[in-house]
Structure formats: C-alpha cells, structure tokens
Amino acid sequence: MTDDRASGLDLSIVIASYDSAPWLPTTIGSLQTALARSDVRAEIVVVDDGSTDGTAEVLAELASTSAVPLRVIAQENRGRFLARWEGAQAARADRLLIFDSRLLMGPDSFAYFETVDAALGSPPWNGHVPTDPAAPLVGRFWEVPTHIFWGDYLAHPAPTEIGLDNFDRVPKGTGCLVIDKQLFLDACLAAWPEENAHLVSDDTKLLRYVCERRPLRLDPGFRALYRPRTTVRGFLRHAYERGTLFVDSYAGTSALRNVVLWALAVVPVIAVLALLLSLVLGAWWVVVVLLALVVLGLLAPAAAAAAGRAPGRAVAAYLTYVVPFGAVFWAGLVRGLRVHRRSFARSTPAA
Template identity: 50%
Template sequence: MTAPGQLTLSVVIPTYNSAPWLPSTLEALAEAVRRSQTQVEVVIVDDGSTDDSHELVVRIAEGFPASIVLLRQPNSGRFLARWAGIERATGQLVLLLDSRVILAPDSLAHVLSAAVDDPEPAGWNAHVYTDPASPLVGRFWEVPTYLFWGDYLRDPRPYDLTSTTFDSAPKGTGAFLARRDVIAAAFCQAWPEGDAKLISDDTKILRWIAENGGIRLDPGFAATYRPRTTLGGFIRHSFDRGTLFVDSYAGTSVPRSFVLLFAAVAPLLGVAVLASLVLIGNGVAALALAAACVLIALAPVVPAEFNRCPGRGIAAYICYLPVFLGPFWSGLVRGVVVHRNAFFDRSRSVGSTAGKTNK
C-alpha cells in the first residue's frame, strides 16, 4: 500500500547468470520494500541466462511482498536488458538495481521520502559500498575509486552531481533512482549505434541526467556491491572495462581524448624503447625505465591511502595490478578501434545538448 504523497516505483533488475546472487539481492529488496510502504513492482530481465535464474525468480516471486514480472530475451547486454525493463515498467519512478547489489534495509524508504520532499534533483544515486567480505580479487577497484573521488569518500555526505561536478564523486547505475521519463530520455540519448554490449551503460546516461536536472548522491540511500570473486571473472571484467572506458569519455573533451589515445599507444612505445635499450647494451637505462614504470603504476596507492582506502583494497591493487594491466589495455585498444568515431563527435562534449531524442 502506498503512503500519502508517495510515488509508485518500478525496480528494474537485469540479470545474466546471476543465480548465486539473486536470492540475497531479492531478499534485501523485499525488506526494503516492506519498510518503504509504497506500491512497488519488480521487473527482472533475464538477458539470456544459461543457469537456473529463471526458476529461482519464479520460486521467490511466490512469497515476495511486491509483484514480480520476469522478462526473457536473447543475450544482448545490460543496456538493452535495462531498456526492456524500462519499457515494461509502469511506476512513476524507476530504480535501476544490479543483481549483485544489496539495498540497505531503510535505503528505499529514505530515498523515496527524499524524492518527494525535494523533487529538484532529476536522479538519486546510491552510496555503494564494496562488500567487505569479498575476496581480495574483488577489491582491486577500491584504489582507483579512492584515488579519483577521495574528497567525497573521506567525508560521505549528500552531494549534487551536475555538468561541472560530474567527475568529482563516485556514481553508477547499480542502484539509481529517477522518474521513468527521465531515465527513458537518458537511455535514448545514449542509444547504441553498434553492438550494445560494447557501449557504456552508465556514464553517458548519468552524464545526461546530471546535465539535465542534476543527480543527488546520498549516503542515506545505501547499498552494497558484491564484486567478481574469481580470477577469470576479474580478467574478463577488466577487458570489458577498458572498452567501456573509451566509450564513456572519448570525445567528451580534447584532453580526455588525448589521454585515451596516449594510454593506448604508450605501452607499445615503452616496450619499443625498452627493447632498444637492451639491444644497444644499455642495461642500466633499461632497468631504470622498467623501475620507473613500476613506480608510476603503484603511485595511486599513496593518495588512495591518504583518502582512507581500506587496507585490503590497497593489498588487492598491489597483488592484481600485473594481472589487470594487460586485459584492461587490450580492452582500451579495442575501444579506440570500435569507438573511433566518438573522438570526433562534438555532441559528446561535456555540456552539449546535442543528441538523439528518440531511439
């Protein structure tokens, strides 16, 4: 039953072979729904899973405190899976929730109340913690996170993301709330022209919403993310992140485009210089260059630790950096090739209002 003044809500969950995580994700969502006292529907989109996700959802739906709609489609990537859920959603608000994300018990009640009391932000982004029980391989990304967004993470507080502050705090669509029309418009603006599996399904969407009403990052809207737990999953994820990183930032500014291109070329140049030094017999210079590269790669640990990055996150970065670099760089190169036209697309520049208005 919906409390007076509350808005109806559709929770859209894309899932692909998420059977190990779905039961706990939905259990946490059920508790959050009970405490929210609002009318909720859950739209789960099975994106071509080959595990028993479908059967799990059917069993869980029987005792769930809200209606569950299960859609199935051939594997098309998270962007199109979310879009299928958005099209099916009937709520005034849509919560995008990843199958690995656990909502805090009171977070749904908090954000729905905040959205009613302060309708100015176009979207609300959860403060997402990495599960402290994750194995070491799952905590690698904490150092980059605390490196780039340490100012916010040292003191989490309600924070508005706009076109000027967009890159100054962490954000994502793992737990993200907005009006259905806003999310639909953002997806249309970011609509893929090629393979939807190779395009960013969060940064471009969030940037458009930040530029068209703003996003409130709110620690009271809290969730926990369970990262990948195997080395193989980490390697595949790193490769994909390299490609999506290019799609997220290529063409948004000249400096960013230059950095992306430099990052794709620099390792090749470094190897060529190193090989040349060895061939001419200058082993000391070769060792000095190799040592300098190692120090540069480990440098992010210092500001991350200053920004209070957890110790296990720092340990994960040091242990898995050698494993990460090759796949991420390979994905980056793939991204430069696949998204080469984006480097010349002025409509992608920060602050631009150009783009598609329908899919």
C-alpha cells in the same frame, strides 16, 4: 509518496541479470525487506539476459513466493544496456529504480528515500554503494581507483548534488539509480549507437546526459552494499569490458580526453618497444630507468589511495592484481578505440 499514477506504483525496480542465480535470492530479499519497512509501493522487473546458470528456475521460485509483484522478462544475451532498456520499457511505474543484481539494499533506504524525496522535488537519486568489506581480495581492487578519483567524498560521505561541475569528482553509477522512466529512456537513446549496443557505457555517458538536465542526488542515507566478483577470471573479464566502456564514456567529451585515451593505448606499446630495443642494444641503464618508471607508475596509485584512506585490503588487492588488470584493461581499451572511433568526432565541452 503520491497515489496519482495509474499503476498505483511508486517505483518499478529493474534488475538486469546474467548468470546471477547465486545472488538473486538475497538481492531480491533485501529489496523486499527494505520495502516492507516503508510505504513505497513497488514492482520488481528482472530481465534474464540469456543466463545459463539456472537463473530462470531461481526467478520462477522467487516470483511464486514474493510479497512484492515480481515479473521476469527473458531475452537472448544482448548485454546489460539492452537488458535495462527492455526492463524500463516494460515498467508500469513512471519512476524506476535501476538496481544491480549483486547489490543488497540497505534495510532503511526506502524509508529514508520517501521521507526526503518529495521535499527535494523528486530528483534522480544515485545510491551510496560501498563494497562489501567481507569480499575476497580480488573483489577489493576497484576501491583503489575510486579512492584516487573520489577520495574526498569517500572519506566524508554526505548528501551531494551532482552536476556537470563536479561530475568527475564524486562516485556515481547506474547500479542503484532512481530516475523518471522517460528521462532514463531518453538518456538511453542519446547514448545508443547505430550498432554494438552491448559495448555501450551504461553509466558515465548516460548519467552525463541526466546531469545536463537535472542535478543527481548522491546520498549516504540511500545506500546499498556491492558484492564484487569473487574469481580472478570474472575480475579480468570485467576489466576487459570496462576498458572498452571507458572509451565509450569519454571519447568526444573534450579534446584533452581524446588525447588521453589515445595516449593510454599508445604509450604502453612505445614503452615495451623501447625496453626490448634497449635489451637488444645492451643499454642497461635505459632498461633500469624504464623499469623503475614502470614500478613507480604502478605504486603511485596505491600510495595515493592509501593517503586517501583506502582500506588496507583494497591496497593489497591492487598491488596483487594490477599487472594482469593493466594488460587486460589495455586490451579492452584498444578494442574500444576501434569500436567507438566515430565518437572522437563528437567534440563536446568537458564535464
């Protein structure tokens, strides 16, 4: 790493935090441990996004004892997108590590990063972030969708260059992202709508902008562990938000994706109406066929994920929670179609 920055820092680690008091001590502790095992010079900037759970007190204690400079920015609750924006604006280094408040940084990740980064020309880095295998059942649900879409990489993780050609075939996200500060701010501005910034996708849309300009390195050597939500209520709240952000991520990126988004909203309604009408008319064979199609549609992802080597507990989590997840995700998706309806007029080539 070089010494040419006026701040003397290699990285500003930006953490957006909302009601993360139980996680922050170990999250920040893991960063401190990994930094101590490398020569990377960093600061930590935590944006408290209107937390109500004692986060402020936890951060005050951590700041007073941290061996790594730790600053806290407090704001009213405005959502993760704007929290990260504020943290990036306040960062003193020219390069950022956007880091989720629920992650544990791998102890050797910074040492690996500094060994490889300069030789690669200092690209943006996307961390390899598996889910904590000790998480409760509800926390393992998302491993089924990830193994369906990104199963080839997850079965055999290896350093991968992400560009627009393979953008949808490999895991990516902004939970563990090293990126030049200016590029991140430019990407935020490109993704920023005129309003409803709290409903803006802070990963897929933003990363697509980045990959249009520079390939993104996904590398198992730069890794962190994700600790998922532990309650059904938290899981369903997150599913509702993801439904809305799913629309923001893909609306307008191609005509086919526009059609798929509308189909995901309309087809379930048609299916329910057809089922009710069949019951009223006594068309039991139609009822049986519709129910069979629904069951097969729900089971198929579990079978595909299992074939892609998804852990057994992840498949069990999917089978346990797929019905409430589907209902809540659909509701979030419908909200997204309403909130982001202008995005459908923005027709761009498919990534």
